Amino acid sequence: MKVSIIDYGAGNLPSVERALRCLGAETECVTKPEQVATARALILPGVGHFSAFVTGLRERNLTAVLRQALAGGIPLLGICLGLQAMFSSSAEAPGEAGLDLIHDNVQALPTNVKSPHIGWNQLRRLRKGILLREIPDDAYFYFAHSYAAAVSELHTAAACDHGFPFTAVLEQENLMAVQFHPEKSGEAGSRVLRNFLEWVR
Amino acid sequence: MTLARRIIPCLDVDAGRVVKGVEFAGLRDMGDPEQLAARYNREGADELILLDIAASRAGRATFLETVRRVAQQLNIPFTAGGGIRRLEDGNAVLRAGADKVTVNTAAVERPELISELAAQFGSQAVVLSMDVKKTNTGWEVFIRGGAESSGRDAAAWAHEGVARGAGEILLTSIDRDGTCSGFDCGLTAAIAAQVSVPVIASGGAKTFDDFLAVFDEGHADAALAASIFHTAEHSIGALKTFLAGRGVPVRLSR
Numbered sequence: 205m206k207v208s209i210i211d212y213g214a215g216n217l218p219s220v221e222r223a224l225r226c227l228g229a230e231t232e233c234v235t236k237p238e239q240v241a242t243a244r245a246l247i248l249p250g251v252g253h254f255s256a257f258v259t260g261l262r263e264r265n266l267t268a269v270l271r272q273a274l275a276g277g278i279p280l281l282g283i284c285l286g287l288q289a290m291f292s293s294s295a296e297a298p299g300e301a302g303l304d305l306i307h308d309n310v311q312a313l314p315t316n317v318k319s320p321h322i323g324w325n326q327l328r329r330l331r332k333g334i335l336l337r338e339i340p341d342d343a344y345f346y347f348a349h350s351y352a353a354a355v356s357e358l359h360t361a362a363a364c365d366h367g368f369p370f371t372a373v374l375e376q377e378n379l380m381a382v383q384f385h386p387e388k389s390g391e392a393g394s395r396v397l398r399n400f401l402e403w404v405r
Numbered sequence: 406m407t408l409a410r411r412i413i414p415c416l417d418v419d420a421g422r423v424v425k426g427v428e429f430a431g432l433r434d435m436g437d438p439e440q441l442a443a444r445y446n447r448e449g450a451d452e453l454i455l456l457d458i459a460a461s462r463a464g465r466a467t468f469l470e471t472v473r474r475v476a477q478q479l480n481i482p483f484t485a486g487g488g489i490r491r492l493e494d495g496n497a498v499l500r501a502g503a504d505k506v507t508v509n510t511a512a513v514e515r516p517e518l519i520s521e522l523a524a525q526f527g528s529q530a531v532v533l534s535m536d537v538k539k540t541n542t543g544w545e546v547f548i549r550g551g552a553e554s555s556g557r558d559a560a561a562w563a564h565e566g567v568a569r570g571a572g573e574i575l576l577t578s579i580d581r582d583g584t585c586s587g588f589d590c591g592l593t594a595a596i597a598a599q600v601s602v603p604v605i606a607s608g609g610a611k612t613f614d615d616f617l618a619v620f621d622e623g624h625a626d627a628a629l630a631a632s633i634f635h636t637a638e639h640s641i642g643a644l645k646t647f648l649a650g651r652g653v654p655v656r657l658s659r
Contacts, residue, residue, distance in 0.1 A: 323409060390481055
C-alpha cells in the first residue's frame with residue numbers, strides 16, 4: 205500500500221520515509237494538490253515553526269485540498285507539528301490559521317518546566333485506541349517540542365505530562381496524530397507506524 | 406510517567422573514522438561510525454551524537470557522507486555538528502539526516518548563528534555545544550577544540566545561547582574530557598540551574614557511579630560518553646539497568 209508524505213518544504217521527511225519503508229510500505233513525497241486529493245493515506249510530518257508550516261502549505265496550495273481530503277475521510281497521521289497543525293491556531297504563531305480540523309488552540313508549555321520538552325517520556329492511556337495497540341503501557345517515546353494541545357475527551361487517546369497534561373496521541377475518526385516522533389522512538393515508535401498502516405489497509 | 410534521563414554515546418569522527426583523544430589531543434582510531442551507530446541503536450542508546458572534530462572545509466563532503474550513512478542505521482534521535490559556521494552548514498547536516506545540529510566556536514564568534522538556526526529549524530533542532538575549563542576567573546568557555554579561551558563566562562554564555570534559541574546545551578568539561586575521572590558535577594549543576602533547557606553532561610565518564618552522580622548531583626538531563634562505550638568496556642544496557650536500580654528514570658529496552 206502506498207502512503208503519501210506531505211512535503212511542505214521543511215521537516216525531516218527522509219527518516220519518516222525510511223521508517224515506513226522498513227515496515228514494507230510504499231511511500232511517495234507529495235507537493236501538489238492533485239497528489240493530495242488522490243492519496244489513499246496521508247502522513248503530515250512536521251519539524252520547525254508553526255508559521256513556516258502553515259506558510260509552506262499555503263504556498264503550495266495544499267491547505268484547501270488537504271482540508272477537503274480529510275473531510276472526505278482520507279486517513280491521516282500527523283507527527284509532532286503535524287498534530288499541532290490540525291488545530292485552529294497556535295500560541296507559537298498568533299494570527300496564523302491552522303487547518304482548523306480540531307477546534308481548539310495549541311499552547312506554549314508552562315514556564316515552570318524545561319522547554320523544549322526534549323527526551324523520552326511515557327504516556328497515560330485515556331481510551332483504547334488504534335495507534336498504541338500491543339505496545340506496553342510503560343513504553344517510552346521521543347518528544348521534542350515547545351508547544352502542545354490540551355487533553356480533550358473528544359480526541360485524546362493518550363496523554364503525556366510536562367508542565368500540564370497534553371495530547372500525546374490524537375484519534376478522531378480518520379484523523380490520527382502523535383506529538384512524539386514515532387520514527388525516532390525505537391521499537392515502540394515503529395509499532396505505532398505499523399498500527400497506522402494496518403488500520404489503513 | 407517521567408521524562409527519562411538519557412544516555413548518549415558520542416562518535417568523534419575524522420576523515421570517516423571514529424577517533425578518540427585524551428584532553429582534546431592524541432587521537433586514536435576507534436572504529437567505523439556506521440557499525441558503532443548500529444550497535445548503539447541496538448543496545449538502547451537514547452540518542453547519538455556525531456562530531457566532526459577536524460571540522461575543516463576540505464573534509465566537509467566526507468563528513469556529510471558519514472552523517473548520511475549513520476542516519477540510515479538509526480531509529481533514535483541523531484545530532485551532528487562540528488564546523489557549523491553558517492545557516493547553510495546546518496541545513497546540509499539536517500538534510501543529510503540529522504535531527505539536530507550542534508554549534509560551538511562559530512556561535513561564540515557570531516552568536517546570531519544560534520538565532521538564525523533556531524528561526525529556520527526550531528529550537529529543538531539547535532544544540533549549543535560549550536567546551537568549558539576552570540580558570541582563575543571561574544568556568545570559562547574555550548573555542549577551537551579547546552585550544553583558545555573565548556573570555557566568556559560559561560553560565561553567562563549558556564544563558565545567552567538559550568535566550569537566542571538553543572534548545573539544549575551540550576556541556577563538555579575540558580578538564581575531565583578523556584581523563585576517566587568522572588563528570589564535573591559542580592559545573593553541570595551550575596549550568597543546569599542557569600538555563601531552562603536540557604543539559605547534556607560530557608567529559609570524564611568512566612564508571613556507572615559517575616553517571617549516577619551526574620544525574621543526582623549534577624542535575625544533568627542526559628549524559629554523554631564515548632570511549633567507554635566504544636571499547637565495549639561498558640554496555641549501554643548494563644549501565645541503564647544499573648541506573649534504574651538506583652532510582653534514576655531511564656528507558657529500558659526489551
